[in-house]
Every structure is written in structure tokens, then in C-alpha cells.
Amino acid sequence: MKIQSILLSVLVLLNLTACDNFLDITPTGKVIAETGDEYRALLTYEYNNFTKDRYMTTLRTDEIVMDKSKSSSTDLDAYLDLWRWKDDNPSPTTSYFSWRSYYHAIYIANYIIEHQNEIKEATRDEINQLVGEAYMMRAYNHFLLVNLYAEPYTHCNPRETRGVPMLLKADVNAVPRSSSVDSVYNQVISDLEKAEMSLNVETWELGKNYRFNKVSPQALRSRVYLYMGRWKDALNAAKIVLQSHNALENLNSGTTLPNSFKSAENIVALERYSSNLYTVINMPSGSFIGLYRSGDQRRTKYFKRVTSSTYSLLKGGSDDLVCSFRTAEMYLTAAEASARLNETETAISYLTPLLENRLNASALQNTAELMDNMSQEELIQEIMDERARELAFEGHRWFDLRRTTRPALTRKYDGITYTIQPEQYTMRFPSEAVEANPEIERWD
């Protein structure tokens, strides 16, 4: 009896003296980033979830067709209205371009930039590389946003035109407004400079080559200037990239697709085909296939003939096909910029190495002769077509169309013809974004 009482009293005392350690539970899997590896993991998440919007823009170009009987019903639900430019009242099941995921990547980029001096267990070089990548992440996301949701730089007065909201601080309490198109581009360019100063990895090993490397700011810069119509700057940037990255896959002999992350052409392998995106739709348009001349290896390497008039896509659907920047784009940019500057010979000199790796011998000769006799305008058109042929289904076409002529493309579906209007080359802000922040349309 006594023993019981004593035992109970002891137990009770134990209970009463419970200490703070009891509360020190680290929740399973939760973490506040402190080390270099943890900050790297934060950024890897953004690389991994990078939007596939560039690929989705293909749906709005002349590269793809949809058909009531041949397209799958899930694809029709998700993409039909996007494809037929029914933007005022798309069906509620339609998939549209993202918004928040751009800004989440920007938030993390800002977070890394702001916390760079607190990162533990990492060398200065590792931290600098991480910060450089963060600037690239911020620049590239803002660049994509302004090209999806604001008028083309080349078709507006950029200082007087509404751009997109820019977020330069990791601040959940921000209620931003838009900035002008011009200031967004300026910010992108200034971020590229900062990125350049920090980045120090020349080449990432295979498997990590989705990360931004030392040359990537120049690659993006060439694209930014191209979209701005600053030909000289675009040419210069492309030239610098080509100095270190000029390899091309030879489609006459090789089997690796140039947009594979394993390809010799690869500069940054970031944006991925989502395997359920238009690999199931998988219907390249006949008119687009018509752009390829006979003897062009791409016609059979990129596409597979299914019936006499329909094709399916080989350049998509594999997890290996991951690409944001590659050398072929740099050759094409250099060629276009030169042609626009009326340096036609230089232009042809940038185009030739690419064609040598894409066309068979006779086609190469024919094309060379053709180009020699072209006017500047014809040459520009040829280079634009070459861009379409080479970069097909890689998410370039839409941006190339909108920065140039914004042609009135047409489509037929279920007996009705649809035509895209020039202003439809600019997407409206998603209504959920306007709902969450009604004043983003305003800008100062």
C-alpha cells in the first residue's frame, strides 16, 4: 500500500516536471532552408516546376491542327478553345497559361538573392552560382510573362504600354501594379547583367544541365534583343554564345534529336514537354509540314507520316526532349539579325552550318543557290521559315509570329472558320489573377 502510494507520487512528480524538450519535435519532412544544399533544393523545385507555357503556345500557332473525330475528348476539353482562339468565353474546362507559378519562381529567386549572406555550408563560388541562377530565373520568368500577357515590344510604344507586374522582393504583403513593357524589358536586361557577374559554372554535367550556366545570360540576351528588334545587340550576344557553343547535331547521320537534353547543341535544358501536352493531340498541320523542302532530314526525323495527309510528332513525347536554349537558335538569331541589318552574306554564313547538318547534299546545294539569289526581304522570310522548320514545336513559333507580322491565321473546326485577330496575339490577364488583385491592369 505504501509502495503503491510512493510509486504513484513519483510518477506524478515526473509528470509535473515535464520540460520544454518534450516540445522539440521536428515535423517529418519539414525544413527551413539554411544550408547551401537546402537553398539549392528550393531552386531545384522551381526548375522542376518551370511552366510549360512556351510549349502550350504551339496550340495557338499554325503548327498544330485539332479535329473533332481524331482528337481525343480530353484534349478537346482542355485545348479546343485555346486552339480556335475563342478567348472571350472559353469553355470552363479549358487549360490556359499559368500565372502564379511564374511568380512563385520569382519569389524563390528573390528569396535566394535576399538571403545570400545567410547561406551556410557552401563555398563563395557555390553561393554566387546560386545567386546568378536566381537572377536568371527572375529574368526569364519576367521575360516570358511580358511576352505572353503584354503587347509585343515591336508593335507598341513600350514606354506607354501596360506590361506585367514586376516583383523584385520576396514580399507576401505586396499588392503590385503592372509596369510598362519598357521597364520590364529593362529589368530583364539588368538582371542578366547581375546574373553574368555571379554565374561561374561553365558547363553543367549531364543531368544537371537544366541549370543556368555561365553562357546562359548571353543566350537569353540574344533572344531578348531579337524580340525588341535591337538587331545589333542580338547579333553580338548570339556571337558570344557561338564562340563557346557551336556544336550541331548532324541529322544526316545522327539519331539524337537536337532538342534532347543529351544533344550536343544543348545550352540550357530547362523547359520540358509535359508528356500529356499535345503529344496526345499529336497532329502537326499539313500546311506546316509543307514548309519542309524535299531532302530536309527534319521532315522525317521530326515527324512520322501516318496517312497520306496526316502526320504524328516524333519531336515530342519523350522525357529526353527538354530544351530552352540550344546552338541552332543562336545560329538562326545571328542570321536573322544580320539579314535585318542588310548583311546578307553574314546571314547566309550563319545559316549554312545549320543547313549542312539538316539537309542532304542535293537539298543543301539547291538551297544555297536559292539563297544566293534572294533579296533582303526574301532572305528574311527564308530565315523566318527556317526558324519555323528548325525550332518547330519548341515554343518559338508563337513569339516569332507575334513579334513580326501577327498574321491572320485561320482554322476550320466542325464546319466553322476561325481567324485570329492581331490583338489576340496578346493574352489577357487570367481572371483569377484579376480577381485576386483587381488593380494589376493599372500601371505606372
Added chain:
Amino acid sequence: MRRIYILIITVLCCIAEAAAQGRVVTGSVTDGEFKGEPLIGAYVTVDGTKEKKNTVTDVNGKFSITVPTTTKSLTVSYIGYQPHTIKLKPNVNKYSITLFPDDKNLEEFIVTGYKQIDRRKLTAAVTTINISDETVGAVKNIDQALAGQVAGLSAQTSSGAPGAPMKIRIRGISSINGVQEPLWVLDGIPMEGNEIPQIDNLNDIDDIYQTSIAGLNPSDIENITVLKDAAATAIYGARAANGVIVITTKKGKEGRPIVNFSTKLTYNPRASIERLNLLNADEKVGLELDLLDSPYDYRQHKGGVANILDELGEFNAYKNGGWNALSGEAQERINRLRTINTDWNDILFRNVFNQEYNVSFSGGSDRAHYYASAGYYTEQGTVKGVENDRFNVTLKSDFKINRMLTVGASVFANQRKQKSYMTDTGGFTNPVYYSRMANPYFEPFDAMGNYIYDTNVQGRESEAPDFNIFEERNNTSKNRKDRSMMAIFDATLKFNSHLKLTSQYGLQHDNYTLKRYAGHNSYAMRKAKEYATFMVDGERKSILPDGGMIKQTEANTDQWTWKTMLEWDNRFNEIHDVELMGGAELRHTETEMLTSTAYGYDERTLTTQPVLFPTESIARRYPLHEEAHTENAYVSWFATGSYTLLYKYTLGGSIRFDGSDVFGVAKKYRFLPLYSVSGLWRANEERFLKNAKWIDELSLRASYGLQGNIDKNTSPYLIGTFDKTSVLPGYIESVISAENAPNPNLKWERTKNVNVGLNLGILNNRIRLSADYYYRRSSDLISSRQLPLETGFSSTTVNWASMENRGWEFALNTRNVVTKNFSWSTNLNLGFNTNKVLNESVAENATYPSREGRPVGAIFAYKTDGLDEDGYPLFVAKDGSRQTAAEFFRLNRFGASTLTAEEQRNLYSYMGTTDPKCSGGFINTFEWGNWMLNANLMFNLGMKVRVQPSYSPTYYDRGLNTNHDILNRWTATNTNTNMPALMYNTAGRVNEYTHFSEYNTFSMLDMWVRSSNYCRLQSLRLGYSIPKNILKPLGISSASLSLEGRNLFVIASNYDNYLDPETMGNPYAQPITRSFIFGLNVNF
């Protein structure tokens, strides 16, 4: 426990006036329940004298009183016991009297979960209800027992589905974020797992939600105490911010073993859905033809008429030439549709018969008590294929080991099984929803009895996988099995009559297994396959193998609570009572969840097939094994104290520190002291009221306290979760996903609580009134706020507002008629709560108005006034003018408003609040001989409800049925209406069209806000006790029979188009059905 208190109660000072003449009568008073234990402090009153003359028993239960010689009798009374009158015999001056407890009176001790408090020292606002068939009727779950019983407690049914939980709110809402449920405490141990999801989220209502209180058998429960003010709840700390409900279970009583058997047999007829005003086949066909004639082209190939026209290739013929352009066959087939009227209600729902059986054994001696029971309960849903059963075992015993040590152990174990079938996340496979949406002309079977597939209900423009609700029911299943165990061990060590140590250890273990199966021939499987279609080797195919799919989830929740308290009480100088208690509590919770999935499943052979994933990224989307684990720990210290003078004045106080593991929170935020102070004045003990014999009780209570809460999911730091992924195929890397916005400014939510109450009992307690006024001021309220998406996050948690709740509560118990054979008593309880948001920091980006100065449940809407010449709603602007949406919102080309957020907020008008202004219950009990009749009414008055629009003007899907409102919509020939037209994308009003289709404006129109008031006859019950003389030869000590009707009728303001005023907002809810119950209760 009772004995301990009895022991410490000492004589009240009462000075008996000396009688001039008479004799001295002595005696002893003992407790009939506790075998001769003396009753200390019992009143002995001399009858038949003009002057008040009485005395009280001493510590040995003895008394001595001088009575006039003329006195014939003495009355002995003791609070909580039946008074006893003895006839004085000549020359006999010594009497022994035994008093028996008065079960009809409310318990004189209030169980708060930490202490038992003598009602005469109770400073807090609490209500106790005894749980028996007579008081609450035949309830399936204990939460149902509370509806309409307690002033200030509102209970609303979420759905009529078997086991659907009640939404319980005590004194309005004090917290916006997360948990608004009260804390449930079982025999002193708080229970885990009683959060109920928001009713709006319950669209998959067949996913019968399980709470841990649902596992308790109501027949094991003795009483329930609802703690309402801070004086009572502060001791429970942060979790008690929404009030506390304390459940006390039955225990064995000393005496011979008692065996009790009871059964309830319930009949539920299926509900009628006539109230929904759905279109019949003729009307629906007419509507579809009308729509095809109109330019409204949303999903124009949907519906039975379009299906026929498409099949015959005459769709365009009709569009161009109308009815007369159709072939004879088309006309005939369309006309045939008009004649089919499938009664979905009849074939999807059923009348059901439910059963419940309970048996219990109880008894005890002076050294031990025991109670054991077993219960079985089975319920079939009125939806065919939905079943629910529960098996309970309860064992409870306590032992007095020696003079110092008492130990107790109880185990509550139950197993619950639920059977249902898979419902789609889209909701339409839910039979309740389907019965409203399916076309009246659609037949589910052909003449041969084969399934006909519904192609209209899937909510898709394009072709959708085949769906038939009967096939779905037969080929899919969803079974959930819950096993719960709660074990409580307690030990009390009584050092002496003043000091005791109590320790209580509670272990709660809940486990469930959820098996979801979809067979090969089911919509669920077809849809899964469709979504798993990829290009594999240049061919489009589904990667899922033939056969079914099985998904199994195992979840375990373990909680232990260990609390220890040291109690000390003493009385000084006969008049000063002091009680002190201090203690500590540790709590630890852990949950684990495991889900595994397999495809190609064959139900008969239990075999599965491997899935061949074409790529790694696709494989990642089909996880076969998922696990989750969370762990939390809490430490609390608490203390209470009270001082009572002469049983007249009591002062009390309590304090509690709660600490918990909060990852990523500064240590200073771990603890917040919560406290209360309170007082009681029992005026009837005052000398100046002593003579007012008609007053039995008059006491005043007051309390003040602080309650608080912290949000554990928000941190000032960016917190991420580890995961593994491969950005490029074949190269695995760690990622940290940080999708929760950090908030460095988050503070504790605090509620200050004031309560003033009055208890009044008059005319021999024939009339008892308890009235309370309370005021609760909550500041730094935590709520989730929508963020501009440009921040990178969609929402975060902020301290957004302060608000107050104030209100009155009345409970009036009257015994209106008491005669030998007949009695009538009434219980009326009323709660009036007004809630006001004092200030609200409206986010800059918010377009919905601030509720500042309004109730927290405020509903705002756009005022409209009729329709314009196109049948579009006309809005009433602030200047009174009627404007179109384009003018009202200043729409841009894309249908977005160009007004600033603030201007948009100002467009709204206040409509009312979702919380009842007045809620309560009215309970009448009639007893006549062996017969007893109870009628329980409950009501909620003065609410507003925002209902779902009858149809969307831009997205009305003609493949679905709807109610009659659509027939009254604006058309060129029907302009005298306020039902908006179906809109289409004409060149003129594109921006308005886009606005109505993409923004939430249409459902925010004032026409969708309705008043809601209702009064429900909760229960009407007739009971009969079989006379003892019939039972005695059978060896039965007592037996009763009862017949009860539940939910017989509801009186409410207009709820046209809805089944029940209580579930008006939720189109998926199963109707609350009527039920008729036969009950039998036998004691051996």
C-alpha cells in the same frame, strides 16, 4: 466523489430560536445511496409552526431539536435528495431517517472534467442535460442529442446521410480560421478528431465523415455538461476557445446487479423530392427545343433532343428550319421523349428499417463498482447501397484499494463499418445530386435490362466515358472500417480529508481502413483510363491495364493525455471554504497515413497487374505508395482556486499555460497565459430573503476571462517540405517545396470574455430560470486571406480583425401542472447572439466589402432591379439609377472591371447574416400515470442564406435537369419576369458575357439571398411504463415502451426549390428524413 464532498461539508450556521415549550427530538439522517453514510448538513424543519424553526445535522448526521408539543411531523431535506417527512409518535423521541437521491433534480455537482464543483459554489455558466430517451429521444449520435436543448448552443444538421455530423456552435463564432467546433471531453480526457469540414466542402457527401464522438454509444452516457463561459473553459486552455462539451458516462451503482436491455427499431420513409420543382420530361423537352431555336449555344449538342438530332443528322436542319424541317422519325422520337418520366427519386432511394440493440450490466459494492455494456447499431441510408453499422463495448470499473487509494479503469471500444460506392469528384455520381440532374426522360435500362449510358451528365462538351448510375453502384465500392479505442486509467490518492492527488491517463487510438474499388466496367475506371492515355510507341493508348483499380488507405491516430492534479480544500472557522487545485498535463498526438494503389485488380482472385509506365515523368503521376506522418506535443500547467463564505459568496479563479511544439516559431510565442476570475452571490441565503419562502434559489454569477488561440500552420519563416524528383530523366535530386506563404507578424488570437448570470428558482422550484448575458471581445483574429497571385502564393494567414459577440441566454424550466396522476413540465431555452466585427483590415486587393460594423456572417450582394431589354440584370447604383453590368462595373473589353478594388467593394449592399438571431428549443413533457409524452421543438430564426443560383446565365448545361425557374427566364416573349435570360456571345455585349461567365457576379446578386427561419418538431415521443405488478412475475423490475416520430414537420420561411431549410445551401446533401421509432427498455 460525492462522499468526499459530503465529508467536508460542515454545518451551516443556523441559529434555531429556542422554543418556549416542547420536547426534544433527536435522530440521525443517513444516505440511502451510500449505505448508511451519514448525511451532514441536512435540514430538519418543524412542520405546522408559524415561525421558522429548523436545524441541520452535524458531522455524524445527527440532529437534536426542540419542538412544540403540538407538532405532528418533521421534514428532513437535503439538496439533491427527496425530502422525507416523519410522523412524530408520542413518547418516541429518537428517529432514524434515510434519504434517497432525487434523480429528477439536476445534479448538484457539476462535472467540469477537471473538478466536480458543488452547485452552490459554481461561478460559471454551464448547462447539464441528462441523456436518456425521455429527455432527448432516440438519437443515433450524441451530437444530435444537443439540438434545441441548451440555451446558446446551436446545432445544425449538415446532411441527412447516415452518421452525418452536426455543426455545433456555442455562443456564436469566435474564431474564423480552422476549428470552430467545441472541445469534446470524455470522462476528463479531451478527444481528438472531431473537426468537421466546412459544409460547403462536403460535396462528396457520401464520404460519410467520421468523428471520434460518432463512435460513442448514447446509451452509455449519463449526462453532458456544456461549459460556456471563460470561468469554466479557461482551464482547458487554447483548445476551449469554442466552448467545451463534457461527457460523463454511466457507472455502476452500489447494490444488486442491474441488467438493462434496450432496443430501438426505426423506420425511415424516403423523402419526397417534389419540393425541388424539377422539370418533367415534357417541360424539359420543350426547354431543349426552345434553346435550340435561340442563339444560346453553350453545349448545344447536349440533351436528349440534340442527341436524337445528331444521331439522325438533322441538327442543322432543325437549327435552320425548325420543327417542320424534321423528318417524321425525328419528330416521333422527340415526342416519345416527352412521355417518359423516370422517377429518379423512386429508383434511387428507398424506405429503410434500422435497428439498435444495447445491453448493459452494472452494480457494485462499497469497494468496487462496475459497468459493462455492448451495443449494436445498424443503419441503412435512404440512398440505396449506403450502409453504416456500429458495435460498441464499454467496460468501466473502479476500486477502492484502501482508505487512501482509489483506482479506476475504463475502456470504450467500438468498430464502425460503412459501405458505399465510389463517387466522382465532379459530384454527379452522387445519387442525391444525380437524381436532381438526370433528365426525366432518360431511362437507365433498355427493354432487355442492359445498361443505357447517360452521356449528358458528365459536364463535358465532348464525348465522355460511359456512365450509368446503377452500373456504378454495382461495380464500385467504398468501404470504410473504423476501429477506435479509448482507455482511461485514473488513480486518486487521498492523503487526508483535505488533500488529494489525482492522476489520469487517457489513451485514444483511432484506426481506419478505407478501401475504394472500381471494377473494369465502371465510369470511375473508364475515366481513370481516359486520363492515363498517352502516346506509347507512336500509338495512343491507356497505360492502365484491363481490370479494376483498388486504393487502400490506412490511417492511425494515437493520442495520449496524462494529467495530474493536487487538490486541497479546507474549512476555517466553520464559515470559510477554500479550495485549491494545481496540476500539469502532457499530451502527445501522432497520426500516420498510408495509401497504396494497384491496377488491373480482379476482385475475385485478388490479383493485380503491373503498370508499364512509358516514362519516368508519367510514373511519378501514379504513386503506388504514399505515406504521411505528423506528430505534435503539448504541455500545460493549470491551477484553480476558490473561496466561499457561508455558502453565500464565492470567488474563484483559474489560470492555464499552454505550450506546444510549433516548428519555426519563436519560443516567446509558445506560451500564452489564459485565465479567468469569477464570483457567485447566493442571495437566497441572505437573511433578508430567508423569510421569502417562495424563493428557493436566487443567485448571481459573474466571470471574466481570457482565451486564446494560435495558428500552427503559419510561420514567420519560409517553411518547405522535402521531396525527391528528377528534373531530367534518370537524375534524382532533392527539392524543397515551399508553397505556404510565411507571415512574420502573426500573433495569438485573444478573446476576452465577460459573463453575468442569474439563477432563480421559485415556488418550490416549480419555476426555474437561468439567464445569462455575455460579452466576448476577440482581437487579432486569425483568418486566411487571399493574396495577389503575383506574390507567388494564393493565400496566407493573418490577424485580420477584432469582433464582439454579445447575447442573452435564457433557460426557463417550469412544472406547470403537478398532480398525483398528471404532470406537465416545460423547458424553454433561448439564445440571442449578436455578432459584430469591430475592425477589419481589408486587404488592398479585396473586392468583397469589409464586415466592419457588421456581423461576421454578413452577406453582401449586388442590388438589382429587374432586367433590361436583352434580359440582362440591371444593377441599382448608389445614386439609385439602374445600370447594366458594363456600366455598373465599368467593364473593359475582357469583361474585367476597371474600378479600383475599393470602388468594387462599395458596389455591394448588406443583406443580413448567416447566423441565427435567435435559436433555441421548446420542450414539453406530459406525464399521466404510466404514460409520458414529450415534444421537442427546436428553432433558428432570423438568418439569411445565399443559395446557389437556379441556373447560370452563361453556363446552363442543357444536358442536365433543373428547376422551374428556368422556364420563367427572360425571353423575347416572356419579358415580365426577374429571371435573367440565357446569355450568348453576341458582338454587342461580349464583355458582359465574359464577365458573367468568368467572375462570380451572378451568384452575388441579391436575388440569391434568402431569408431563413425554421422551427422543427425534433421529436414527438410517447412512452409507457409497464405496471410493476405485471412485470414482477416475469422477474422484471421495470420496463417501458415508446413510440417516437422524429422530424415530423418543419415550419419555415420560403424554401421553395429546396428539400429542407436547414440544408438549403448544399445541393449535394441527402435530405433529412422523417423517422418513426419503436423503443423497448427493460431492467432485470
